[in-house]
Amino acid sequence: MPFQPDEIDIAIIESLLKDGRKSFRQISREIKVSTPTVQARYERLVNVGLIKSVSPIIDLGMLENKTEKHIEKIKSKSMKKHDVKITKNMILKMKCDLCKGPISDKPHVLKIANFERFFCCTSCRSLYKEKYKGRIDALNQKK
Template identity: 55%
Template sequence: MAYKLDKIDTAIINSLMEDGRKSFRQISREINVSTPTVKTRFQKLLNMGLVKSVVPILDTSKLKRSHGIKLESNKKIKNGMSVKINCDYCDGPINDKPKILRFANIERFLCCNGCKTHYKEKYQGRIDSITEQYKNSKK
């Protein structure tokens, strides 16, 4: 099952498509949600791979309308569109609800518990290092 974009996700994306330099505070005022909500949602979109850069460059090939019709590159993002997600370990498609590995301010999307376990084993040193750096930056 793909992640469904809701009205907050689409409002954030469309706001950034108008001006990629907007702050989270500017966007939150524009779309009437809290700044932490904008930041959290943006981070999720970034971790999913839909937002490729802070500028944001969208991979519209990952978007499709409810009936599988791909989005044309010059069209607006709409509520209910789906984002195709690939597993961050095996790179296979995630057809069901993703298994999410969270550490520091990062989310990794995995297709199954096996990939989640293997990802943690393979990258445990990096995960620990990033988590430690994140904790130190919050002090």
């Protein structure tokens, strides 16, 4: 008998399409089924061959080449998506998680549970901690 995905299978796939980095727990909360159900369904989807891999989608607009060759050459329309070569001469253009301004130097990092947030300055980091204090405390207690 052929495999036919149900609503749960489809919800798991749609959740992973939005963000393939989600944990089984995050997906289970989102689609309102247990974590073991999500894990078992995911493994079944992999075993039947429907899910081949969970792959990163690279935002080339966030990369900037430090050498004289410019990133636009890499992003040219003549190149296929697998022809992109990311080198050590590139830097990642980051934005502050609070003010959305550019992070021009070494970012100020705030670690919350298993997440990291990046800020342009200590003021933004402090304001973020103050603004989301309740959520941060709740996440840190779950560790």
